[in-house]
Each structure stands twice: as structure tokens, then as C-alpha cells.
Amino acid sequence: MTSHLNLGPVLFNWPADKLRDFYFRIADEAPVHTVFLGEVVCSKRQPFFAPHLPEVAERLTAAGKRVIFSSLALVLSKREVELVRELCALDDVMVEANDLSAASQLMGRDHAIGPFINIYNEGSLKVFEGQGATHISLPGELSRKSLAALAKNAQADLEVQIFGRQPLAISARCYHARAMGLAKDSCQYVCEKHPDGMDLDTLDGDPFLAVNGLQTLSYTCANLIGELTDMQTMGIRNFRLSPQNTDMVEVANLYRRVLDGIQEPESTTEKLDDLMDGLPFSNGFYYATEGVSAQNGLEEFGV
Amino acid sequence: MTTEKLELVCPAGTPAALRAAVDAGADTVYCGFRDATNARNFPGLNFSRDELAEGIEYAKQHGSKVLVALNTYPEAGNPEPWHQAVLDAADLGAHALIMADVGLLSYAADNRPDTRRHLSVQASASNPDAIGYYQKAFDVKRVVLPRVLTVPEIAALNKQIDVETEVFVFGGLCVMAEGRCSLSSYATGQSPNMNGVCSPASHVRYENKGNKLVSKLGDFTINQFSQSEAAGYPTLCKGRFVTEDKPSYLFEDPTSLNAAQFLPELMEAGVTALKIEGRQRGKAYIAQVVAAFRRAADAAARGETVPPLGLENITEGQRETTGAYNKRWQ
Amino acid sequence: MSHSPKGPPAPLSPILLAGLALRPVPYVLLQPIFTKAIRQMHNRHSDVFERLIALGSPRYLIDPVDLPFSFIMDTNPAHPTLDVLAEGSDETIMDIKACVRGPLLQLIELLEGRIDGDALFFSRDLVVEGDTEAVLGLRNAVDGADINVHEDLLDLFGPLSKPIDGAAQIAGKIFNRFSRDLSLISQASTAPLQRKCDAQAASIEELEETVATLKKQLRRRREKTA
Numbered sequence: 002m003t004s005h006l007n008l009g010p011v012l013f014n015w016p017a018d019k020l021r022d023f024y025f026r027i028a029d030e031a032p033v034h035t036v037f038l039g040e041v042v043c044s045k046r047q048p049f050f051a052p053h054l055p056e057v058a059e060r061l062t063a064a065g066k067r068v069i070f071s072s073l074a075l076v077l078s079k080r081e082v083e084l085v086r087e088l089c090a091l092d093d094v095m096v097e098a099n100d101l102s103a104a105s106q107l108m109g110r111d112h113a114i115g116p117f118i119n120i121y122n123e124g125s126l127k128v129f130e131g132q133g134a135t136h137i138s139l140p141g142e143l144s145r146k147s148l149a150a151l152a153k154n155a156q157a158d159l160e161v162q163i164f165g166r167q168p169l170a171i172s173a174r175c176y177h178a179r180a181m182g183l184a185k186d187s188c189q190y191v192c193e194k195h196p197d198g199m200d201l202d203t204l205d206g207d208p209f210l211a212v213n214g215l216q217t218l219s220y221t222c223a224n225l226i227g228e229l230t231d232m233q234t235m236g237i238r239n240f241r242l243s244p245q246n247t248d249m250v251e252v253a254n255l256y257r258r259v260l261d262g263i264q265e266p267e268s269t270t271e272k273l274d275d276l277m278d279g280l281p282f283s284n285g286f287y288y289a290t291e292g293v294s295a296q297n298g299l300e301e302f303g304v
Numbered sequence: 305m306t307t308e309k310l311e312l313v314c315p316a317g318t319p320a321a322l323r324a325a326v327d328a329g330a331d332t333v334y335c336g337f338r339d340a341t342n343a344r345n346f347p348g349l350n351f352s353r354d355e356l357a358e359g360i361e362y363a364k365q366h367g368s369k370v371l372v373a374l375n376t377y378p379e380a381g382n383p384e385p386w387h388q389a390v391l392d393a394a395d396l397g398a399h400a401l402i403m404a405d406v407g408l409l410s411y412a413a414d415n416r417p418d419t420r421r422h423l424s425v426q427a428s429a430s431n432p433d434a435i436g437y438y439q440k441a442f443d444v445k446r447v448v449l450p451r452v453l454t455v456p457e458i459a460a461l462n463k464q465i466d467v468e469t470e471v472f473v474f475g476g477l478c479v480m481a482e483g484r485c486s487l488s489s490y491a492t493g494q495s496p497n498m499n500g501v502c503s504p505a506s507h508v509r510y511e512n513k514g515n516k517l518v519s520k521l522g523d524f525t526i527n528q529f530s531q532s533e534a535a536g537y538p539t540l541c542k543g544r545f546v547t548e549d550k551p552s553y554l555f556e557d558p559t560s561l562n563a564a565q566f567l568p569e570l571m572e573a574g575v576t577a578l579k580i581e582g583r584q585r586g587k588a589y590i591a592q593v594v595a596a597f598r599r600a601a602d603a604a605a606r607g608e609t610v611p612p613l614g615l616e617n618i619t620e621g622q623r624e625t626t627g628a629y630n631k632r633w634q
Numbered sequence: 635m636s637h638s639p640k641g642p643p644a645p646l647s648p649i650l651l652a653g654l655a656l657r658p659v660p661y662v663l664l665q666p667i668f669t670k671a672i673r674q675m676h677n678r679h680s681d682v683f684e685r686l687i688a689l690g691s692p693r694y695l696i697d698p699v700d701l702p703f704s705f706i707m708d709t710n711p712a713h714p715t716l717d718v719l720a721e722g723s724d725e726t727i728m729d730i731k732a733c734v735r736g737p738l739l740q741l742i743e744l745l746e747g748r749i750d751g752d753a754l755f756f757s758r759d760l761v762v763e764g765d766t767e768a769v770l771g772l773r774n775a776v777d778g779a780d781i782n783v784h785e786d787l788l789d790l791f792g793p794l795s796k797p798i799d800g801a802a803q804i805a806g807k808i809f810n811r812f813s814r815d816l817s818l819i820s821q822a823s824t825a826p827l828q829r830k831c832d833a834q835a836a837s838i839e840e841l842e843e844t845v846a847t848l849k850k851q852l853r854r855r856r857e858k859t860a
Contacts, residue, residue, distance in 0.1 A: 075481055076431045077452065079460070085433070101429060105437035119427075119483060121377035121497065124407020128441075142486040142495055143380070150381030169487050170480040170541075173452035174634050176554055180547045185634040201554065202546040203525040206846025210487075212547060212554070217480070219490055285493070291522055292490035304523075318778030320747070338688070347771030348685045348778070355681075506767035514838040586747050586777045 002238055004229075004260050005034035006253055007160060009138075009243040010041045010071040012168065013213055014192040017049045023249070024057045028064040030250045032257040033242070035136075036061050039071040039088070041099055041117070042171070043214045044081045045188070047073075058094075069095045069136070072103040074117040075171050075215065097138070108132045116140050116162065116241075117171070121147065123154045130156050138241055141167045141223070144289035145231065152235040161232060163225035164252060164273075165243025166198060166211055166218040167283075167292065176212045196246040208304075219292065220304075221283035224273060226259055226266040227298050228287055247276045267298065274302055309605040310567065311577035313371070313470060314594045317349040317584055322359045324587040326368045329598035333363060334371040334402060335583065336500075341389040342373045343426055344583040345500030353392055360397045369399035373583075375424035376500045377405045377483075387411055394419040402448065403427075404483055409442040423447040425472070426483035426496065432464035439467050446470055448579060451478055451561070452628045455569050462574035471570060473563040474593060475581025477627050479541050479556040487540045491522040503539045510535070519543075559625040564597070564613050566629050567604040665718050668705070672716035679779035683711040686775050692731035692768040695719070698738035706730065709772075732764035732772075747777035 008027060011020060027036060038058060040047040058068045072085050082102065089096055089106035097113035098104035104118060113136035114120065114129050120139060129137065138160040139148065152159055177199060178188040192199075198211030198218050211218040222245065225232070229240065240260075242253060255272055258264035270282065282302040285294035295303025314330035316322035325333045336342025338350040351359060360370045372393035378386040386405075390412045393401055400420035403409050404427040412421055425448040429435045438444040446468035449458065462469055480487070482496075489495035492507040503521050511518045517529045519538035526538035536542065541555040561581070563570070570578070578601060580593055596613040603610055627633055676683065686692065686709045697704035706728055708715045719728070734741065736759050744760070762769045 074484075075452075076434070077457065082431050082433060100431075100434060101427075101437050102431050102433035105433055105440075117484060119377055119405065119497065121405065122380045122383060122407050124378060124383060124411060125405055126407070128406045128410050140486075140497075142489045142498065147380035167486075167490070169490050170485040172480045172555075173628060174479060174555075180550070180552070180554055184632070199547055202846075204528050204544055204546060204551060205525050205842060206546070206849040207524065208849075209524055209545065210490075217487065217555075286486075286489070289493065291493045292486065293523075317774065320778050320780055338685075346774060347689050347767050348774030504767065505770040506765070508766040510762065510766075516839075584774070586773075588748050 004233055004238045004240065006032060006256055006260070007035040007239055007241050008033045008037065008249070008253070009162065009165070009241045010037040010039055011244045012042055012166075012216065012218070013196050013198060013244075013246070014043070014046050014190060015196055015246075016193065017053055020050055021053045021057060023244070025060055026250055027253075028057075028060045028066065031253040033066060033253050035067040035069055035239075037069050037071045037097055037115075041071050041074050041115070042216045043175070043192070044073055044078070044084060046190070046192075046214075047084065067095070069097050069113050071097040071115055072099050074099040074115075075173065076100045076102045077173060095136075097136070098134075104129070104132065104134075107134075111135050114138065116168065120151070123151065126151055126155060126157075136160065136239070138162070138239075141169075142286045142292060145228070145287050146289065148232065148237065148287075149235045152232075152237050155236070158239050159237050160239035160241050161225065161237055162223055162241040162243055163229070164241075164256065165223055165245050166221070167223050167286070168216060168218055168243075169210070169292075170217040172215050172217075175214050176217065177214045180212065219283065221281045221293055221295075222277055223284065224270060224282035224299060224302070225284050225287060226256065226270055226273070228284065229256075229260060229266070245277065247278075252276060270299065270302055310571055310575065310601045311470075312594065312597055312601050313577050313579045315475075315580055315583040315585070315590065316359070317344065317346070318587065319351065319355045319359055321583075321585075321587040321590045322370075323362055324591040325594050326363050326366045328591045328594035330368055330594050332369045332371060332399070332577070333359070334373055334579075335359065336373045336375075337389050337393075339385060339389075340376055340379075340498075340500045341386050343375045343424075343496050343500045344373075345376070346584050347505065349584060353396065356393070356398075357396050364397075370397075371400045371402055371422065372398040373402040373424065374408060375402050375404045375426045377497045378408055379498065383407070383411075387415075390416060400445070406441075409438070409444070413442045417443075420445045422470070424483075425450055425478075428452075428481040428483045430481070432461055435461075435465045435467060439465070446576065448472075450482055452481060454631045455566055455573055455629050458570070458575065459573035468576035469574070470577035470579050471563075471575050472561060472581055472627075473567070473570075473578045474597065475560055475585075476539075477556065477559065477561040477581075477625065485541075491524055491540060503537070508538055557623060557625070559623040561627045562613070562615075562624040563626055563629050564600050564610050566626065567600055567610050568607075571604055668716045668718060672707070672714050675781070676714050679776075679781060680711070682775045682779045682781075683709050683714055685778060686771055687711055689768055689771045690731075692765065692771075693729055694768070694772060695728065695730045695733040696741060697733060697735040698741055699735055700737050730764065732762070732766070732768040734760060734762055734769055734772075736760035742783050744773060745776055746781050746783055747773075747779075 061068050072088055073081055076082055076085055085103050089103055096107055097115045098107055099115035099117040110133050112133055114134045116138045120126050135157045137157045141162055175185040175188055177192040178185050181191045192214040198213040200208055201210040201212055203209050208220045211220050255269050259266055259269050281304045282299050283293050283295050284299055286292040288296045311331045313332045314325040316325050316333045316335045322333050336350050363370045374389050386408055394416035400422045401412055402422045402424045404424040421442055421444050423429055423438050423444045428450045429447055430450045435447050448470045451472050486495055488502045492504055494501050494504050496502045507522045509520045515531050517535050518525055519527045521538045521540055526543035529535045536558045542558045544551055545554050547554055596615055600610045691709045694707045696707055704719045706717045706719055740759055
């Protein structure tokens with residue numbers, strides 16, 4: 002059975018043109034199987050790229066990629082509830098639920114569950130599979146032991162994020178706006194300033210987290226390149242690349258070569274390090290330790 | 305749906321705190337077992353099976369109810385402690401089980417269908433569609449709402465759902481959507497979802513540096529205090545950090561929630577129960593806060609204005625906030 | 635754990651001022667009283683020690699800074715002990731997991747569950763060293779028991795309890811007053827030293843800022859040593 006590289010939704014606020022060009026290039030050049038489209042973090046960003054979605058989805062499909070539409074992670078307002086309902090009512094598209102509001106409306110049809118829905122154990126896995134979930138992207142803080150236990154019982158395809166800053170939290174409050182002294186309602190879309198998220202340091206200057214509007218991510222970039230074989234042995238065949246503001250086609254090429262056994266994880270990590278301009282890598286969650294830490298060969302590239 | 309009288313749901317980390325809460329007028333007390341099955345798995349805290357049995361008995365004698373929180377996410381490959389906790393809590397006579405995990409809700413509905421199920425705030429069900437799902441799938445009778453909704457949003461929500469709602473009115477304030485936060489495990493390896501702890505004491509250090517006191521969580525400085533400042537516990541999201549060269553309490557100021565002034569509006573909004581946070585707090589704190597909110601809830605029920613709570617000594621050194629109940633918070 | 639052998643007692647220790655001076659008595663002679671006290675606590679509140687098993691039944695150093703000696707409390711659930719540690723003892727060899735230092739009155743309040751877990755950390759009077767989790771565990775465990783130091787200690791003395799009760803209350807009042815006075819006096823006498831410390835701290839702060847800036851410059855493009 003082959004392993005698939007999938008491209009997660011772009012979590013950051015990139016200008017619509019840039020986003021469209023990005024997906025066109027992914028369609029033409031990137032060795033990815035599935036592409037997740039749509040705004041997951043902030044409903045206020047949603048209108049800008051929405052007009053381009055059909056064109057982008059078509060281009061990706063024509064290039065042989067599977068397209069899945071991701072739903073919002075935090076659904077509070079009436080408008081947000083409506084957005085999710087509209088998405089779930091679309092015919093002939095596959096939707097990834099990132100909140101129970103979406104999952105409940107997708108019951109009984111083939112759908113995906115995103116990493117913002119908590120599936121920590123076999124019990125909840127079974128419930129979601131019973132509701133029709135066939136592709137499940139697991140929460141980032143699960144350890145190797147949990148992944149193995151889930152993989153042993155899974156009917157659905159399980160996916161794990163192997164690259165990109167790790168989503169850690171989401172809030173009703175916008176920290177980008179707050180940092181700039183603005184209210185959420187009149188945020189001026191300041192999150193656009195940071196296409197990889199805004200760095201957040203401790204008081205003594207150590208980089209710690211990254212802010213992306215309502216979302217908080219890790220400062221470090223996940224890199225599970227050394228764990229791919231281990232996960233394949235468990236039966237996990239889907240690996241998510243979470244887009245960062247770098248050459249994602251090349252990132253996908255590098256991981257693909259490792260999956261195909263053409264390239265070694267160590268030398269590939271050095272190339273990824275160049276692509277990420279030295280941003281430290283981490284894989285601690287996999288080893289049931291601090292998520293920020295880098296273990297098992299990745300230490301040299303850690304914090 | 306309007307309630308005549310708001311139910312007061314109070315925390316207990318120990319049997320002594322449970323008695324203190326009941327004595328101070330709690331309608332309902334919530335507590336957890338002494339393990340990772342609940343989200344306040346703090347050292348030295350919580351109940352053995354025998355202690356829970358005694359606690360339930362004490363509460364019953366005084367006309368109060370006991371809820372048991374089983375609100376962490378069971379570990380893959382190791383569901384037994386959670387399953388056993390469901391069976392034991394139900395068999396010991398808990399009025400309801402507070403759960404967040406879909407798998408555990410399903411287990412409880414199948415195995416102890418007669419014990420009420422409440423949806424924990426850790427499930428962060430913040431909209432009518434999500435809440436409707438839990439009601440239909442697991443016959444959940446009450447949902448504890450995330451601390452991110454404004455009062456008008458709560459009122460609108462209650463019109464669209466057919467389950468009771470319980471809202472936080474006092475104590476610590478999560479600024480992130482509950483149950484969807486891995487900040488703690490990113491820095492310490494231990495999280496609310498998996499281990500029932502946030503910013504665990506085992507990873508906390510205080511260091512004296514010159515005339516500053518530095519609080520650290522794992523390898524990260526969470527805050528620094530000058531001589532004149534009151535030092536706080538380094539809860540990750542209440543720390544001081546630097547963005548764009550500017551230090552600030554970016555996520556949340558070190559405040560604690562006090563929504564007493566909103567009690568009449570919350571009643572009007574159709575809320576069934578008021579929840580006080582703080583199973584990790586001492587029995588003296590519990591006694592004082594519960595008594596104050598008893599007076600406040602009774603006044604609200606009589607249609608009177610809510611009297612001053614007189615809790616200044618407890619919130620001393622800490623600012624108070626009305627949290628998300630006020631739209632400006634976002 | 636920092637090495638801090640106990641210095642001489644504060645000359646104005648309120649205990650001494652209150653006329654309850656234990657000074658003429660060699661501290662070891664008090665040991666039987668503390669042994670009796672911990673045994674009684676074990677009898678009455680065994681759940682305190684049971685709650686600490688999960689933390690490995692830690693040994694704590696309890697240091698009332700206004701007394702000339704400190705204690706080692708071993709929370710072994712079968713045989714807890716409370717040993718007087720004379721001044722000058724080397725704390726580092728005692729296999730201590732955590733240490734709580736503070737004025738006696740506040741330590742008693744902590745023991746009775748009158749100081750909140752969060753307040754424990756807000757307070758600047760109580761100093762927690764070593765394993766923070768162990769200290770929080772102790773606080774939570776004693777809070778779960780209804781400990782009343784006055785009553786519990788008085789019971790130790792059986793039929794004599796009434797008169798001692800009165801004496802203890804008077805002592806408590808005197809103690810409170812003197813501890814207020816003491817903090818004023820000690821602030822006054824340490825003021826010049828404080829100014830010097832402030833100056834040093836200012837320069838440390840300057841250095842820290844420089845380090846933070848350097849870290850920032852190194853942030854991305856880090857040199858690989860390989």
C-alpha cells in the first residue's frame with residue numbers, strides 16, 4: 002500500500018492572489034495526493050478567497066488531486082453556523098469537519114474529520130467511523146503509543162501532521178488584533194502581516210510560540226521525517242504537510258523522496274532546514290514528551 | 305426557557321471542601337476521582353471511591369446533589385480507568401457525570417443509561433448544531449458552555465437548543481477554547497486533555513534574579529515580577545510575552561472571572577445553572593465564594609439587584625473581569 | 635535545592651519578644667513534643683499522608699524563619715516523622731524534596747488550610763523551593779483534612795487544655811502584633827542594602843536586554859556546528 006502526502010489547509014492569512022498562485026503551482030508540480038481547501042481559523046478571512054475556490058478546486062482535480070473542503074474550527078456566531086451549514090450542504094464534495102457542528106451534518110455520508118476534533122482513543126474513533134468518517138486527521142499532541150493503538154483499530158484512513166508549525170490553541174479572542182491594540186471587530190486584517198504567524202517570545206528573548214489571529218501555534222516547525230517508517234509500520238499511510246511560507250513544492254518533493262526510499266531522513270532534514278531558514282524543528286509530542294523538544298536524531302535542529 | 309431559580313454548582317477538590325460547599329448553600333457540588341480521569345488531576349487533590357460515597361451521602365442529607373467530572377480524554381489502548389470511573393460514579397449515586405469525550409459519552413449512555421450525562425466545558429460545544437449533536441447522539445441533558453460566549457449569544461443559543469445550560473460565573477478563566485488547547489503539553493508534555501493538568505506544578509520553578517522573581521514553566525519564562533508586584537502562578541496563557549518588541553499579557557491579563565453582575569441577565573437568557581470554578585482552591589475559599597453567590601443567586605431570583613459579593617480579600621492582587629460575557633473582551 | 639544553612643535567629647524574633655523564648659532550651663529536648671504531635675496528626679488525619687503517596691511520600695523541610703530551628707517532615711504513610719533540625723545543619727544532605735520557608739504564623743495557616751493554593755504562590759512571605767508539585771500536594775492534602783493546630787496541640791496536653799488554651803490565644807495575639815512591628819523594623823534596617831541591590835539589579839537588567847537582542851539576531855539563520 003502506498004503512502005500519501007496530503008497538503009493541509011493554509012492556516013495563515015495570505016492574500017487571495019498569492020493563495021491562488023500557490024494552489025496552481027501545487028496542482029502542477031507537488032507530489033501530493035489530497036489538498037485541503039478552505040478557511041479554518043477565522044471566518045472574517047473567508048470572503049476573500051471564496052470566489053477563487055471553484056477555480057482552484059477544479060485545477061487541482063484536473064491535475065489528479067483529491068480535494069477536501071475544511072470547515073471552521075471555532076463556530077460561535079450565527080454567521081459562522083450558517084457558513085458551516087452551507088459547506089456541509091454542498092453536493093458532490095468531500096468535507097473535513099473541524100467542529101462537531103460540521104460533523105453532525107455530515108453524518109451518514111463519506112466525510113473527513115480534521116485535527117481540531119478530539120479523537121484520542123478507540124471509543125471516539127469508533128463513533129466517528131460509525132457516522133461515516135473515512136479520513137481522520139488526528140490531534141497533534143498524540144504520542145506514538147496512542148497513534149499505534151488507534152491505527153490497530155482504525156477502519157478509516159488515519160493522517161498525522163508531519164510538517165509545519167503545530168496548531169496548539171484557538172480562541173474567541175484575536176491575539177493579532179490585541180497585539181496591535183485593535184478590537185477584533187475592526188481588526189484591519191493585521192494578521193496578513195505575518196504569512197508564517199507572528200513570533201511570540203518570552204521576556205528573556207527565547208522564541209516560544211507563534212500567533213495567527215485567533216490561533217496559537219508552535220514557534221517550532223514539526224518534522225516527523227525520522228518517524229515515517231515507524232508510522233507506516235503501524236499502518237498509518239497519510240501524512241499531512243501544513244503549509245508554511247516557503248517552497249512547499251520542494252518540501253513535498255523532499256518528503257516524497259524519503260517515503261520512496263530515494264533519500265535519507267538526515268540529509269533531507271538539512272535541506273528542509275535551509276527551506277525553513279533555520280526555524281527549529283520539533284517532534285516531542287510523538288515521544289510523549291514536551292511538544293517543543295526534538296528527539297531521536299532531530300536534536301541538532303531543535304531549539 | 306426561563307428558570308425560577310438559578311442552580312449553584314460548586315467545586316470540591318477534597319471531602320472537606322465538599323462539606324464546606326454544601327454547608328455554604330451549594331445546590332450541587334462537582335468533584336472528581338484521584339486520577340487522570342478528570343481535568344483537575346492535581347497532587348493531593350480529589351476523591352477516593354470511599355470519600356465519594358461519603359460525600360454523596362453528606363450532600364444528600366443536606367438536600368444537595370453531587371456531579372462527578374470525568375472530563376479528560378481517555379488514553380488510546382487504556383480505556384479501563386475511565387470506564388471503571390463511569391460505572392463507579394454512577395453506582396455510588398452521582399446525580400450526573402460530566403464528560404467531554406465522545407467515546408466515553410457513548411460508553412456511559414450504553415452502560416449506565418439512567419445516570420444523567422452533562423457535557424463538559426472541555427468539549428467546547430459553542431453552537432446549537434454541536435450541542436444538538438450531543439443531545440441526539442448521547443441524550444445529554446445539560447451542556448456547560450465554553451467561556452467564550454457573550455450574554456446575548458447565550459440567550460440566542462438557549463432559544464435554539466433543548467438542553468439545560470450551565471455557565472461559569474466565578475474563578476479561573478480559560479481564554480482558549482477548552483479541550484482544544486495543547487499549550488501546556490507543548491511546554492511540559494502534560495495537557496488538560498490527556499493528563500488532566502494545565503501548566504503542572506511539577507514543571508513550575510521560581511527563580512530570584514536580582515530584584516526580580518522569575519516564574520518558569522518547563523524551559524520557558526512565563527513572567528517576571530518586581531519587588532512590589534504580587535507574584536502569580538505561571539499558567540501559560542496568563543503569562544507576559546513579547547510580540548513585535550512589546551511585552552504584554554497578550555492572551556489574558558492575570559484576572560479572574562466574576563460575572564455576578566450578569567446574574568439577572570443570565571437568568572433572563574434562560575441559563576439553568578451557575579458554575580464556580582476552583583476544585584484546586586482551598587475549603588476556606590470555597591466556603592466564602594459559595595456563600596456569596598448563594599446570596600447573589602437568591603437576590604436575583606427575587607428580582608432584586610445583586611448585592612456586593614464582598615470577596616475582595618480573595619481576589620486581592622488579582623484583577624477581575626467579566627470575561628467574554630462582555631463583547632469587548634474579544 | 636539551594637544550600638542555605640540556617641543563620642542565627644533574627645535578633646528581634648517576635649517569638650523572643652513575646653516572652654515565649656525557647657532559647658535556653660536545647661532544641662533537641664523539644665523533639666518528643668514534635669514526635670507526639672506528628673503521631674497525633676497521623677492518628678487523626680491519616681488521609682493527609684495517604685494523599686501524598688502518589689507523590690512518593692516526600693520529605694519536606696519546614697522552615698519557620700522566625701524560629702531558631704527548622705523541621706524535617708517525612709510523610710511516610712506508616713511512620714511519619716517531624717524532626718527538629720538545629721541551626722547550622724546542612725540541609726542538602728537530608729534527601730528533601732521541597733522546602734517551605736516563612737513566618738510561623740503563616741506556616742500554621744497553611745497547615746490549617748487557611749492559605750489557598752493559588753495564594754501560596756501570590757504571597758511573597760512564603761518561599762517555596764525545590765519540587766513545586768510536592769508543596770502543592772502537601773497544601774492540597776492538609777486542606778482536605780480539618781486540621782486545627784490550636785485544638786490539636788491542646789488535646790496533646792489532655793486535662794490541662796483550658797489554661798493552655800488561654801495562654802495560646804494570648805500568645806497568638808502578642809505574636810500577631812509583634813510580627814507587624816517586626817516587618818517595619820526589618821524594612822528600616824535593610825533599606826541601605828536594598829538600594830545597593832537595586833543598583834545591581836538595574837545593571838543586570840541591562841545585560842539581560844542585550845542578551846535578548848542577541849538571541850533575536852541569532853534567531854533564524856543559526857550557525858550549525860556540524
